[in-house]
Amino acid sequence: MTSLATSTSAAEAVTAEAHEGHADLRLFGLATFLVADGMTFAGFFAAYLTFRAVNPLPAGSTYELELLLPSINTMLLLVSSYTSTARAATCCWVRWAPAAPGCC
Amino acid sequence: MTVASPNDFQDSLQPQGWLRYFSFSLDHKVIGLQYLVTGFLFYFIGGAMAGVIRAELASPISDFVSRETYNEVLTLHGTVMIFLWIVPVVNGGFGNYLIPFYVGARDMAFPRLNAVAFWMIPPAGILLIGSYFITGAAQSGWTAYPPLSLTTPALGQVVWIVSVLLLGGSSIFGGINFIATVLKLRRPGLKLMQLPMYCWAMLGTSILVVLSTPVLAGTLLLLSFDIVAHTGFFNPALGGNVVVYQHLFWFYSHPAVYIMVLPAFGLVSEILPIHARKPLFGYTTMVYSIMAIVVLGLVVWAHHMFTSGTPPWMRLFFTIATSFIAVPTGIKFFNWLATLWGGKLALNSAMLFSCAFIVNFVFGGITGVALAQVPFDIHVHDTYFVVGHFHYIVYGGTVFVIFASIYHWYPKFTGRLLNEDLGRLHFLLTFVGFNLCFAPQHWLGLNGMPRRVAEYDPSFTTLNQISSVGALLMAISSLPFLFNVLVSAFQGQVAGDNPWNALTPEWLTSSPPPVENWIGEAPLVEHPYGYGVDEDSLSLEAATGKDLWSGAGRR
Numbered sequence: 001m002t003s004l005a006t007s008t009s010a011a012e013a014v015t016a017e018a019h020e021g022h023a024d025l026r027l028f029g030l031a032t033f034l035v036a037d038g039m040t041f042a043g044f045f046a047a048y049l050t051f052r053a054v055n056p057l058p059a060g061s062t063y064e065l066e067l068l069l070p071s072i073n074t075m076l077l078l079v080s081s082y083t084s085t086a087r088a089a090t091c092c093w094v095r096w097a098p099a100a101p102g103c104c
Numbered sequence: 105m106t107v108a109s110p111n112d113f114q115d116s117l118q119p120q121g122w123l124r125y126f127s128f129s130l131d132h133k134v135i136g137l138q139y140l141v142t143g144f145l146f147y148f149i150g151g152a153m154a155g156v157i158r159a160e161l162a163s164p165i166s167d168f169v170s171r172e173t174y175n176e177v178l179t180l181h182g183t184v185m186i187f188l189w190i191v192p193v194v195n196g197g198f199g200n201y202l203i204p205f206y207v208g209a210r211d212m213a214f215p216r217l218n219a220v221a222f223w224m225i226p227p228a229g230i231l232l233i234g235s236y237f238i239t240g241a242a243q244s245g246w247t248a249y250p251p252l253s254l255t256t257p258a259l260g261q262v263v264w265i266v267s268v269l270l271l272g273g274s275s276i277f278g279g280i281n282f283i284a285t286v287l288k289l290r291r292p293g294l295k296l297m298q299l300p301m302y303c304w305a306m307l308g309t310s311i312l313v314v315l316s317t318p319v320l321a322g323t324l325l326l327l328s329f330d331i332v333a334h335t336g337f338f339n340p341a342l343g344g345n346v347v348v349y350q351h352l353f354w355f356y357s358h359p360a361v362y363i364m365v366l367p368a369f370g371l372v373s374e375i376l377p378i379h380a381r382k383p384l385f386g387y388t389t390m391v392y393s394i395m396a397i398v399v400l401g402l403v404v405w406a407h408h409m410f411t412s413g414t415p416p417w418m419r420l421f422f423t424i425a426t427s428f429i430a431v432p433t434g435i436k437f438f439n440w441l442a443t444l445w446g447g448k449l450a451l452n453s454a455m456l457f458s459c460a461f462i463v464n465f466v467f468g469g470i471t472g473v474a475l476a477q478v479p480f481d482i483h484v485h486d487t488y489f490v491v492g493h494f495h496y497i498v499y500g501g502t503v504f505v506i507f508a509s510i511y512h513w514y515p516k517f518t519g520r521l522l523n524e525d526l527g528r529l530h531f532l533l534t535f536v537g538f539n540l541c542f543a544p545q546h547w548l549g550l551n552g553m554p555r556r557v558a559e560y561d562p563s564f565t566t567l568n569q570i571s572s573v574g575a576l577l578m579a580i581s582s583l584p585f586l587f588n589v590l591v592s593a594f595q596g597q598v599a600g601d602n603p604w605n606a607l608t609p610e611w612l613t614s615s616p617p618p619v620e621n622w623i624g625e626a627p628l629v630e631h632p633y634g635y636g637v638d639e640d641s642l643s644l645e646a647a648t649g650k651d652l653w654s655g656a657g658r659r
Contacts, residue, residue, distance in 0.1 A: 025213045025214070025284050025288050025289070028213075028284050028287075028288055029213065029214055029217075029280055029281075029284050032280045032283055032284065032314060033276075033280055035314055035315070036276050036279075036280070036314045036315075036317070036318045037318065038318075039314070039315055039316070039318040039319055040318035040319065040321055040322040041322070042319065043318070043319035043322040043323060043352050043355070044322050044326075046351070046352070047323075047326065047337065047348050047352060050345065050348045050351070051337075051345060051348065054345055055343065055345075
């Protein structure tokens with residue numbers, strides 16, 4: 001019986017075998033995931049538009065755009081993606097996908 | 105990059121024996137069985153909760169559990185049965201086990217993601233059920249409608265949301281994997297229109313999962329903000345809108361019915377031709393019907409909201425769209441009948457459950473079309489008629505197919521046959537108990553008994569007691585099933601590789617299969633339903649183009 005400790009490298013081999021003779025599917029998987037992610041935001045937008053529709057502003061008034069908090073949030077969002085992008089550029093850490101040449 | 109040879113799989117893949125079922129295995133067969141066993145554990149837990157509900161409803165007064173406990177158990181029952189039993193089993197369980205075989209692959213497209221998807225389920229289930237003992241479970245039903253979900257104890261509701269988010273994430277990961285596997289991992293030479301019907305069902309289901317589940321996730325996030333941060337998305341007291349929640353919730357939860365039922369359509373489409381010794385009737389129309397159900401399933405959600413102040417144009421649109429779903433569903437129903445017609449029917453346990461599925465599902469489908477009509481829906485909205493209808497779809501439909509599938513594929517999982525006498529006893533008790541339990545609920549609903557209540561008008565007592573007796577029979581029916589499954593694993597008759605003489609790819613290898621699914625090249629099965637009316641015309645060579653196996657297990 002093989003110990004659990006050795007199963008990781010063997011698991012990589014499984015993945016390699018499963019993909020043998022087939023195109024790299026990571027991009028396809030990512031695109032599908034982005035569709036799903038997009039649907040989350042589609043729900044948010046639908047909710048927002050409905051709230052806007054059922055809660056109309058009084059005539060002549062306008063929305064006051066709040067700047068500070070959304071700006072901080074946007075910066076945090078952008079910065080948070082930097083770490084994963086930088087990491088992905090140097091090492092293939094998407095562990096369910098086969099290791100690409102040159103990855104650590 | 106190191107590429108393993110088949111022998112490497114056998115020797116060094118993962119822990120062997122029982123240990124692998126408790127490991128982070130990447131083998132799709134192990135993951136499939138992990139889903140199945142875990143799902144059945146939750147089925148029995150959810151069934152025990154149903155027992156509490158029916159015990160309470162055996163008398164018109166609230167005397168078995170407190171009202172709060174009744175609400176908690178009701179909420180957990182619905183959530184466990186949908187998110188921890190049916191969806192994981194018909195999608196993750198059978199899907200993981202069968203789909204790689206059907207497309208001629210050695211594993212799913214993303215094996216590690218596959219394991220992640222499964223291992224999100226146990227913690228979610230423990231969290232959900234554990235909340236009852238620790239914080240008090242959610243009390244607002246599986247729909248978690250605000251403002252009720254905003255006014256019941258907050259901690260239990262938040263735990264419920266976290267659990268459902270985990271389960272939804274698991275479902276999405278699984279859906280991505282199935283889409284990639286079916287579309288991109290087919291063996292060379294295998295065309296889409298040669299795939300077994302379950303592949304199409306899983307493709308359609310996964311499209312629904314990917315498109316609709318994230319909307320539920322987003323909605324529950326907003327609901328959690330309302331509970332924890334006191335935002336006002338759905339809180340009318342803060343300018344929120346409860347109807348928006350209903351729209352978003354049902355955008356997922358109506359397709360969820362198809363997420364539960366479409367895989368069952370696929371599974372029964374695999375079982376019927378084999379045990380009727382006939383080709384699946386109308387393959388092409390079956391495929392188009394599945395895709396039509398997927399499209400229509402996404403645009404019918406508001407028929408759940410006819411009493412929520414929906415405008416007349418919306419009522420008209422959703423009535424018509426919902427009624428249209430009866431067309432592709434009817435096509436499938438008649439195709440199954442045509443498959444059975446004139447066949448050499450083997451009335452074994454798998455076939456009995458499959459045929460009962462057709463009967464139950466037609467009844468549930470007809471009441472569904474009735475519910476799509478606004479006047480009728482308004483009359484029976486939030487009554488036990490809806491409870492009866494829903495259970496005819498998900499239990500009479502999907503759960504019956506799950507049992508049929510267990511009897512059909514158990515020899516593939518274990519190499520041994522289940523006992524047929526115990527199987528028939530299981531079927532008889534389940535069929536009688538199920539109809540005794542849920543048919544009277546239509547009468548109760550038509551006469552005005554509301555659902556989700558622990559107390560009711562004493563004039564409804566007799567029908568409720570009949571329903572509770574039916575539930576008791578269903579509980580008893582689990583005993584021969586459990587005994588059969590456990591004992592047959594060790595003492596059952598050896599099945600051989602292909603006890604049903606089937607042509608679909610999973611049977612063209614040993615039972616249970618090797619880690620790499622096939623020794624050597626995966627077979628190219630161009631005619632998975634090429635049985636022919638005449639048994640003599642049955643030929644694996646005709647189906648696969650070559651002699652893939654011989655001797656062992658062939659009848």
